[in-house]
Amino acid sequence: MANNYNRVYNFAAGPAVLPVEVLEIARDDMLNYHGSGMSVMEMSHRSKTYDNIIKTAESDLRELMNIPDNYKVLFLQGGANLQFSMVPINLLKNGEADYIVTGQWAKKAYIEAQKYGKINKIASSEDKNFSYIPDCSDLDISPNSDYVYICENNTIYGTKFHTLPNTKGKILVSDMSSCFLSEPVDVTKYGLIFAGVQKNAGPAGVQIVIIREDLIREDLPSWCPVMLKYKTHSDNNSLYNTPPAYGIYICGLVFKWIKKTGGLEIMKQINDKKAKILYDFLDNSKLFKGTVEKESRSVMNVPFVTGSDELDKLFIEQAQKAGFVQLKGHRTVGGMRASIYNAMPVDGVIGLVDFMSKFEKENLQK
Numbered sequence: 303m304a305n306n307y308n309r310v311y312n313f314a315a316g317p318a319v320l321p322v323e324v325l326e327i328a329r330d331d332m333l334n335y336h337g338s339g340m341s342v343m344e345m346s347h348r349s350k351t352y353d354n355i356i357k358t359a360e361s362d363l364r365e366l367m368n369i370p371d372n373y374k375v376l377f378l379q380g381g382a383n384l385q386f387s388m389v390p391i392n393l394l395k396n397g398e399a400d401y402i403v404t405g406q407w408a409k410k411a412y413i414e415a416q417k418y419g420k421i422n423k424i425a426s427s428e429d430k431n432f433s434y435i436p437d438c439s440d441l442d443i444s445p446n447s448d449y450v451y452i453c454e455n456n457t458i459y460g461t462k463f464h465t466l467p468n469t470k471g472k473i474l475v476s477d478m479s480s481c482f483l484s485e486p487v488d489v490t491k492y493g494l495i496f497a498g499v500q501k502n503a504g505p506a507g508v509q510i511v512i513i514r515e516d517l518i519r520e521d522l523p524s525w526c527p528v529m530l531k532y533k534t535h536s537d538n539n540s541l542y543n544t545p546p547a548y549g550i551y552i553c554g555l556v557f558k559w560i561k562k563t564g565g566l567e568i569m570k571q572i573n574d575k576k577a578k579i580l581y582d583f584l585d586n587s588k589l590f591k592g593t594v595e596k597e598s599r600s601v602m603n604v605p606f607v608t609g610s611d612e613l614d615k616l617f618i619e620q621a622q623k624a625g626f627v628q629l630k631g632h633r634t635v636g637g638m639r640a641s642i643y644n645a646m647p648v649d650g651v652i653g654l655v656d657f658m659s660k661f662e663k664e665n666l667q668k
């Protein structure tokens with residue numbers, strides 16, 4: 303292995319690989335964080351030391367993503383799945399929204415939102431098992447729509463919106479869980495961005511919401527739980543109740559690591575390079591092939607198949623033994639999926655492609 307810890311190359315979709323440098327800092331800080339005499343896990347979230355951790359995490363994230371002052375950054379819990387409820391509860395004013403359904407996560411969000419209003423499915427790629435991103439340049443957006451919803455990178459299917467939909471002036475809401483911090487984004491194009499950090503930015507348990515201030519409302523239905531109002535968390539700088547304190551600390555270390563690497567532009571260059579190595583191999587392979595349309599390919603999640611269930615199984619087994627783990631595809635796609643998030647080193651992808659090439663030679667002869 304290419305490190306001192308006998309670590310494998312972990313291609314899991316999430317929870318996923320974290321940078322070794324981040325884990326090393328966490329290890330060194332574990333028993334006595336910066337002279338506090340305790341670990342971050344044992345610390346009051348109201349202490350001065352912790353206040354500095356959460357404020358630094360927020361300001362580093364703002365710097366990395368160039369988040370304008372009229373957007374709030376919230377550190378929440380409940381996973382991306384809770385946002386499937388919080389988004390409609392907080393943003394439906396007219397009671398109508400438009401959803402673009404490009405995978406299971408978008409579909410779940412679409413179904414959940416129906417509890418709260420008239421939810422229109424204005425585009426979908428379900429007809430071809432979500433293997434492409436539909437043309438969203440001229441959709442039938444409802445005049446009453448409070449927002450247009452997308453899942454920007456479809457973790458399970460390996461597709462990504464390379465062009466944002468034309469929302470015809472409506473607010474865009476994006477589930478960015480699996481492409482968060484993988485490339486620069488223009489935050490001003492969105493009303494709300496959310497991301498579960500366990501894909502590309504930290505450990506499970508933290509949910510980051512970036513929301514334009516004017517969308518944070520007071521006048522919500524009286525049944526709305528206090529914990530589900532963005533206003534509650536915004537008014538209290540994510541400290542209304544005990545936040546996922548240790549997870550936020552790790553996210554802060556990941557933000558510092560990205561800054562040190564050179565920021566999101568450099569991150570994108572490295573990610574594009576890794577994806578190109580893998581896609582070029584797939585395009586030229588006689589055994590393996592990608593499962594999505596080329597123009598819709600994700601840079602983060604790369605599903606592929608051999609066309610034979612037995613060979614897929616054999617490949618996953620042998621790859622695991624060789625130190626390339628968590629390559630099994632989602633049950634709805636089958637085959638394999640390599641998630642190559644920020645923290646996956648280029649060497650991991652080169653190693654995987656070498657292994658695939660060897661496997662191909664051995665198994666094409668048969």
Ligand SMILES: *Cc1c(COP(=O)(O)O)cnc(C)c1O
Binds near residue numbers: 382477478501
């Ligand atoms: C993983 C994932 C989710 C679900 O996240 P949870 O934190 O488990 O709720 C939602 N959307 C996308 C795009 C994901 O990748």
